[in-house]
Amino acid sequence: MSDLPKRVVDKMMEQDxxxxxxxxxxxxxxxxxxxxxxTVRKEMLNGxxxxxxxxxxALADSCLAFAANSYGEQALSIETSISHTRGVVxxxxxxxxxxxxxxxxxLARYRVEVKRLxxxxxxASFHGTVYNSGKSWFE
Numbered sequence: 101m102s103d104l105p106k107r108v109v110d111k112m113m114e115q116d117x118x119x120x121x122x123x124x125x126x127x128x129x130x131x132x133x134x135x136x137x138x139t140v141r142k143e144m145l146n147g148x149x150x151x152x153x154x155x156x157x158a159l160a161d162s163c164l165a166f167a168a169n170s171y172g173e174q175a176l177s178i179e180t181s182i183s184h185t186r187g188v189v190x191x192x193x194x195x196x197x198x199x200x201x202x203x204x205x206x207l208a209r210y211r212v213e214v215k216r217l218x219x220x221x222x223x224a225s226f227h228g229t230v231y232n233s234g235k236s237w238f239e
Contacts (some may be wrong), residue, residue: 105129105170119162122155127167132200137217140192144226149151151188159196160212160226167198167210168230173228174238175208178212186216186223193217198224206232 109129113119122144128135138159146152160182168175188194196219201209212226 104172105131105166108169108172109134109166111237112166114163118220120164122158124159124162127195129166129170131170132167132203134163134170134198135177135195136163136166137193137195140188140194142190145190149189151190151192153182153184155193156188156194156214156216156224156227157182157186157190159194160214160224161228163196163198163212164210164226164230166213166230167200167229168208169237171232174233174237175237176233177205177228180226180228182224182226184224186221188216188223192223194223203232206234208232 113159123138124136127137141152143154152200196212196214198210198212208230210228213222214224214225
């Protein structure tokens with residue numbers, strides 16, 4: 101893993117108890133891309149015994165945040181959307197992979213696919229646009 105993106109993620113994670121509660125694990129980070137994994141726990145389920153939609157959304161959103169901030173410049177999401185394509189249940193192991201689609205000026209766009217590792221099927225597709233603030237993570 102490249103030094104700057106990893107330093108940024110480490111700093112972000114120090115201030116992010118929610119991602120820690122989710123059990124997110126950093127698998128890969130580089131400029132403009134990120135991979136996270138986590139396991140769905142019982143307290144993450146809804147009344148249908150499926151993972152609450154906010155779980156896959158939060159995983160994808162954190163993956164977006166880490167990828168977008170990987171250049172060392174503070175980036176903030178300004179628009180996101182998600183399509184939940186398959187159900188997720190307790191003990192499913194999920195992987196989110198963020199990929200930069202476009203980065204120019206102050207705006208950048210990313211795609212995040214969330215897959216279930218057991219069968220490799222995509223369970224959610226997420227898109228996000230971020231605003232690059234110009235402010236460094238390390239002044």
